[in-house]
Amino acid sequence: MPTVLRQLWHLPAPAPTDDARAARLELGLVVYFAVAGVLEALLTTPAPAWRWVSLGALLVWLPTLFVRRTRPLVPVVVFTAGAVVTAAVGQVSGTQPGDLSAAVVALVIPYSLARWAPGREAVIGLGLFALVAGTSLVVQDLPTGDRLGGSAVVVTAVALGALLRSRALLQARRLVDVRRDERDRLARDLHDTVAHHLTAIAISAQAGLAVADSDPEAAKKALRRIDEEASRTLAETRTVVRALRDDAAAPDRPLDDLAGLARTGDDGPAVDVRLDGVDDLSPTTAAALHRIAQEAVSNARRHALHATRVDVRVARRGADVELTVHDDGRGQPTHGEGYGIVGMTERATLLGGTLTAGSAPDGGWTVRAVLPAGTVDAR
Structure with missing residues (x-):
């Protein structure tokens, strides 16, 4: 057990999903439970004892959800402070402040700690939350079934956070391997x-x-x-x-292999390849185009729904060369977990180019890569 705790203590934090969608989710969560708490305190009959104390603690704590992904220890510390204040009020008044049903949102605390906190903060935070939640379950006059059910819900929240954390770490590791x-x-x-x-x-x-x-x-x-x-x-x-810096032979004309991707539609979508003004490309650029086109064609033949044709076009665009791979599939394409796209993007980026992939306006799926054509004379 000490070994397990030591490993957990030194567990690194995963990368937070700090994007616009997550911010909207947090805002919606805070607003919803703030409104629910106010309405419960105003409309519940009979009114919970010292309801304004419970409501105040909830409203002070709710904004900490905005940092639960980046600083997950903050919500549990503020939550613990609020629990101490309400407990102190109960001791002074002789009447324990009644809990608001909206306070169920506190279950995001154990989830957030298991999902995003580094090991040290997760241990400390879960310990604090277990102390507060355990004390509440013991002090309140609850049936044994409710105590067991409350404990099971908390454990489920921790397990769900840990599961999603493991999945995110595995995906991140796979992306690193692809690159x-x-x-x-x-x-x-x-x-x-x-x-x-x-x-x-x-x-x-x-x-x-x-x-x-x-x-x-x-x-x-x-x-x-x-x-x-x-x-x-x-x-x-x-x-x-x-x-x-972090550390199959190439043919004399790598684009010959790219032209060899063309095929009839006997065993899947037909592949048509056209090359325009690309005879003098740098060998490295030509090899990269072949690799990207090969992956894009393979993805189209495997994943494009109801596709009958895949068009591969390579053309000079001034100092750059553009590769376009488009299929005429219909419906929602299934491109696996996207690791092929990650690899193609990495190769294009390493050569100073760009790569985009997505649904085309007229249907189907399009991969477009723009790479430097390369220079012969570097003197």
Whole structure:
């Protein structure tokens, strides 16, 4: 048991889901229970003893829900303080303030602690909440069934928070694995590209040495070839290595493989590939286009509902090259858990490009990537 508690104590906090949707949810929760508490205090007959004390404690505590994702210990501390105040009022007055039914919202405290708090805060916060809730269950004159039911609800809230926390951590770990794998594949592509250029440099150097004495002009041509290949190698290396600091051979014309994605519709949607003005692309960019198109076509053939055709278009757009993969599927597409899109986006981003994926206005699903076409001369 001490080992389990020690591991729980040092458990890191998951990344909070701090977005506009979450903010709207918190606002709705606070407003709803504030209104419910006020109406209960005004309209309940007979009125709970010292109802304004209970209502005041609730209204002071409710705004702390806005930080329950980022600072989950704050709500339980304020809640505990409110419980101490109401208990003190009961001791002085001889009449325990009646609980408001709206106070059931306090169940978000154990859930929030299990879902978002780092281990140390979760242990402290759950201990405080258990002390307050346990005291309330013991002090109040409740049937045994109600005490057991209340305890079960609290345990369920903790279990639900822990379950969703584990699921979020697992998903985050899978996303990290996808990005790492994509970086590894990109590093291999870079290695293959550099190896190709270095081989050309070595051959040109050997040829230049062989004819240096007998044919100086041929030796100069070999030197120029070495210079060009070295410049290409430097350009390719600089393009990718900046993104690979955390640390299948590429063909001479990677877009040949991209064109090979075309197929008839015998065993699924037909795939049509068209390339426009992309013969002089950087090998790294061409390889990235092939990888992205391959993943996008695979996703379309597996997940697009009722699709009969997948169009792949690659075209130059000034200094960039644009890849568009569009299917004519109908209905709601099922693109799995989106890890393929994560990998495609990571590859495009690493090369200084962008990638978007989503439903097209005229139906179907479209993946669009824009990458730098690459330069040959990096001098």
